[in-house]
Amino acid sequence: MVTHNIRIHRHSIRPAVVQTTPPLPSALRSVGNLLNSFLEWFGELGLFVWQVMRAAVRRPFEGRELLRQLDELGSKSMPLIALAGAAIGAVLALETRSSLVRFGAKSMLPAAIVFSIIHETGPVVTGLVVSGRVGAGIGAELGSMKVTEQIDAIEASGVNPYKFLAFTRIVACILVLPLLTVAADFCGVMVGWISSTLVEPISFLKFINQGLAGTSFSDFLAPTFRTAVFGLIIGTIGCFQGMRTQGGTEGVGRSATSSVVLSSLLVILADVILVKLILVFFP
Amino acid sequence: MSRAARLGAFIIATLAILAAGIFIIGSKQYLFTSTYRLKAQFTTVVGLDPGAEIRVGGVHAGTVRGIELPHKPTDKITILMDLQRSTHDIIKQDSVAAIETEGLLGNEYVSISFGSAQALNVKDDDTIASLPPLVIADLMKKADGILDSSQEALDNVTVATANLGSITGKINQGQGTIGALVNDKKIYTQLDETTAGLRDTVSHAQAGVTSFQENMDAMKSNFLLRGYFKKRGYENSSELVKDEIPQLPAAAPLKTFTFESKQLFDKADSAKPRNQKSLRAAGQFLADTEFGLAVVVVSTGSTGDAQKDLVLAQARALVVRDYLVGNFSFDDAQLKTLGLGKGKNPGPASGWGTVEIIIYPADTEAPTQVSAVSPK
Structure with missing residues (x-):
């Protein structure tokens, strides 16, 4: 419905622009078009978010679908996230060791591994991996539903697709991201310890004690729960790109790709802003 | 595994890890x-x-x-x-x-x-x-201050070294007094010549003094002057205190011979001997006895000039010693003199003073300087 309105709007503006302005150089015209489509995208995103929020406060709350999405997006992402976290832990342990040995600060190795994993690497890698797996999944799923007019069918059967399809996925993303981050942190630290102890034996207790020495709640909880924002971004962008899919199966592929690219980009941008904000609120 | 079980496992596992993290960090902060x-x-x-x-x-x-x-x-x-x-x-x-x-x-x-x-x-x-x-910053400040002052000190040392270099350079180049002294051989030669001349002069002077001495001795023997020395009782004033000791030894004397000066000398103010045979008893005792030290102690009367009386006492002691040494056989190094001069020992009523010969036992040594407490 909304997309239809917007399409009409777009068509109504274009002839006016062409008629009122003198012919522009083609380069300038393409920049103008790009800016125009960028603004359109944001406008459509705003309208989409508004529809979702309006649908979210109305009954029924679609709990069963939410649980299904939690499983789909959370539990099934777990192996991938665990593997990614473990890889980070191993790489950090091996890379950091050589740098620290060069400075004669080898005893700082546990702190360096644990701190960098729970503070930055764990959350960001979780965000990026989930945006890859889940963003693409949501984009492709909703895109194919859109092009096969299933969404229209859902709407016709009296179910709000913004609530049933979008809201449940967005909320599931918000909820599972912090949990997946914790899992990634845990796997990273464990594999970091295993990598360290293979090179130079150190007890797990000492590794954890040294790693968490001087760590406060703000060092652990704030970075972990900022991934909820990543979840919001991934879910929203995935659903939005999926539900505005046009042009058959080709359009489904475009939606999947664009939802991955945009959600990854926005996750990194949001991380920059959130790190700054966290430093302001938890100095 | 059913979907619900899988989801349950996922949620429980991740929440457990979260709880463990919270608990570990909390316990480090002593929250629990x-x-x-x-x-x-x-x-x-x-x-x-x-x-x-x-x-x-x-x-x-x-x-x-x-x-x-x-x-x-x-x-x-x-x-x-x-x-x-x-x-x-x-x-x-x-x-x-x-x-x-x-x-x-x-x-x-x-x-x-x-x-x-x-x-x-x-x-x-x-x-x-x-x-x-x-505070590391304070430490750095202090270290900086120390470095600054050491830099200043080094600068001063550099300046001082430069000055020293300039001075030694000047000396080396023969500039200034020290430079001339160090570099100019002429001064050394002149000094050498001067020393040689001085040595000649001294040897001439010595020869002169020797011949003067001889002349003086000849004059003393000359009949015109002989009377003066004879009357005085001694010839050479420089020999008056030759055998004198500063004070009597602390040891108890072995024997003391006491004479009145009037018995032994010609006049009240003269050291010319008279009737020296009365000293024989003392001389004989010295010759017969093993003694450590003997002292001729002379005091003058209580009248007259103190300095003159001291010289007179010394002269009389010398005369008595010369007599004893010349007439009796004993080690003359053991016979010493002590001129007490005026008033120290007033003596008999004649006012001429007394002569004592005090003999000390074998192990007595002559005192070389005046001790704080006088023994007598």
Whole structure:
């Protein structure tokens, strides 16, 4: 419905622009078009978010679908996230060791591994991996539903697709991201310890004690729960790109790709802003 | 595995990890254990943060809960410390808190020393003593000051060395007095010549003195002058104190011979001998006895000039000694003289004074200088 309105709007503006302005150089015209489509995208995103929020406060709350999405997006992402976290832990342990040995600060190795994993690497890698797996999944799923007019069918059967399809996925993303981050942190630290102890034996207790020495709640909880924002971004962008899919199966592929690219980009941008904000609120 | 079970496992596992993380960090901050609170005051906390470690005897035993700025500029910063209950028996009221740094650039932490056994226990919210922390910046400032002053000192040394270099250069080039002395051989030659001349002069003077002495001796024997010396009793004034000792020895005398000067000398103011045979008894005793030291002690009467009387006493002692040495056989090195001069020993009524010959036993040595307490 909304997309239809917007399409009409777009068509109504274009002839006016062409008629009122003198012919522009083609380069300038393409920049103008790009800016125009960028603004359109944001406008459509705003309208989409508004529809979702309006649908979210109305009954029924679609709990069963939410649980299904939690499983789909959370539990099934777990192996991938665990593997990614473990890889980070191993790489950090091996890379950091050589740098620290060069400075004669080898005893700082546990702190360096644990701190960098729970503070930055764990959350960001979780965000990026989930945006890859889940963003693409949501984009492709909703895109194919859109092009096969299933969404229209859902709407016709009296179910709000913004609530049933979008809201449940967005909320599931918000909820599972912090949990997946914790899992990634845990796997990273464990594999970091295993990598360290293979090179130079150190007890797990000492590794954890040294790693968490001087760590406060703000060092652990704030970075972990900022991934909820990543979840919001991934879910929203995935659903939005999926539900505005046009042009058959080709359009489904475009939606999947664009939802991955945009959600990854926005996750990194949001991380920059959130790190700054966290430093302001938890100095 | 069913979908619900999978989801349940996922949620439980991740929440358990989250809970474990919270618990580990919380226990490091002593959030879930029984603690008590102490305070300490510092003028600076050198970047200590709330949540910093507290170490008691090097063991992590608490956390800094808060840092409070003072309300007045004269007050100090207060740090609030939550300490594990188990440290309550170690930390006493005389424990001292200090802010230290792990290594040179590590984290700050608070170190609390053990209290003494007899000190009172601390209570909740007590304030314990503190040591001012070592601020690296202050240390750097001090080191900078030291470096500056050493630079100044080095500059001064450089200037002094340059001056010294210039001086030695001038000396080397023969400039100035020292330069001339060092470099000009002419001065040395002149000095050498002067010394040689001086030596000649001295040897001439010696020859002159010798011949003068001979002349004087000849004159003494000359009939015109012989009477004077004879009347005086002695020929050479320089020999008056040749055998004199400064004072009598402390030892008890073996024997003392006492004569009145009137018996032995020609006149009251003369050392010319008369009737010296009366000294024979003494001379014979000296010749027969093994003695360590004998002293001829002469005193004059209480009238007349003191200096003249002293010379007269010395002369008389010399005359008596010469007689004894010349007429009796004993070691003359053991016979000494002592002219007491006027008034020291008033003597008989004649006013001529007395002559005593005091003989000391074998092991007596002649005193070489006046001792603080006179023996007689």
